[in-house]
Amino acid sequence: GEALLSLSIDGLNHALGIELHGQATSAGWSINGRVAALSLGAQADAALVLVEVEKQPRLLLLDLSAAEIQKVPAVLTHGESVADLHIHGLTVEAGALLPAEAVAWLELRSVAALAALQLGVSEEQIRRTVAYVSERRQFERSIGSFQAVQMSMADTHIAVEALRTALWQLVYRIDAGLPAPSEALATAWLACEAGHRIGHVAQHVHGGIGVDLTYPIHRFLYWSRGLCLAFGGSAANLERLGDWLNDNDKLGWKYDLEEHQAL
Structure with a gap:
């Protein structure tokens, strides 16, 4: 210690x-x-x-x-x-100098850890934003009742649930000792995308107060940007995933498992 x-x-x-x-x-x-x-x-x-x-x-x-x-x-x-x-x-x-296989071993676990952190950052960002739009009033009604705000917030929930699904799939495969190179790349891409989309929606529906540095919501956007940099960015992970798909004919996560194992 x-x-x-x-x-x-x-x-x-x-x-x-x-x-x-x-x-x-x-x-x-x-x-x-x-x-x-x-x-x-x-x-x-x-x-x-x-x-x-x-x-x-x-x-x-x-x-x-x-x-x-x-x-x-x-x-x-x-x-x-x-x-x-x-x-x-x-x-x-x-x-x-560690053995060559240590790189892939560590990358899978690094992606899982960073994606879990992004999931927590985004969940709290959404929670705080929902609380804000429920309290903030405009035209004698809460702005959370406006259809545009509701649709934007629905998009953030979809993004965070997509990330959660991919993350748990990756964690399961790591825990089961199964190969997961494509799952890690997909999870990294989704984490970058979720951080970006959720962060900007949260800033947008907060209006002017979202860019006030005395108000904490901007910290979640900055944190998400830092995590995206740690992943290498959306484009880099998508390119690596495309290269993997080009070289592999397994188009779904379950196709290297027995059918009963995949359920």
Whole structure:
């Protein structure tokens, strides 16, 4: 409980790809490059980060106190402390590099955890917005009774339930030890879409008060944007899902199970 470990696998979806590179040496691995916006990078003692080794992604355990690591601290829009890591001439022992299969193992669980967080953020955002439109009055009636507001809020409920369904499907498959690469990508895409759609509807129906920084609803929008960045964005996940579908003929989640298992 005394050491803080951070994590960054953003390179899997980042437009620039993985910017950290490893080269085998007699002493282990020579590491050079950059890790962008590592969560709590200035405060953490160590971090698991992606490094490209022999043209494939691997997870690397970094001791962030190493002199070869330069930290550039910053704060994201939603208030999270991050730091860019610039690494030059760092040598790590061979055991610091995790097995290749660790990347896929961690990505599935990272998507599930982030999507669960997005689900909670969006649910609370909807709850607060429903309470607001039920109390706010215009033309001698609550604005929640207006058809346009009701339809917009209905859309947010559809979005959050779609995310919930995909998330529980992903969690089930992880728990059952089943492969879930496409399920993870679909869940990440739905989380980005839900965060965006629900966030903007909530801001819209709040009117001017939604952009008042003394009122808390904007924090949920910023939080959702931060989570979407952590996922890599809607477009990147949709592109990876399209590539997967192009290479696989299993078009539904149950087609790699016996029929009785899928029910």
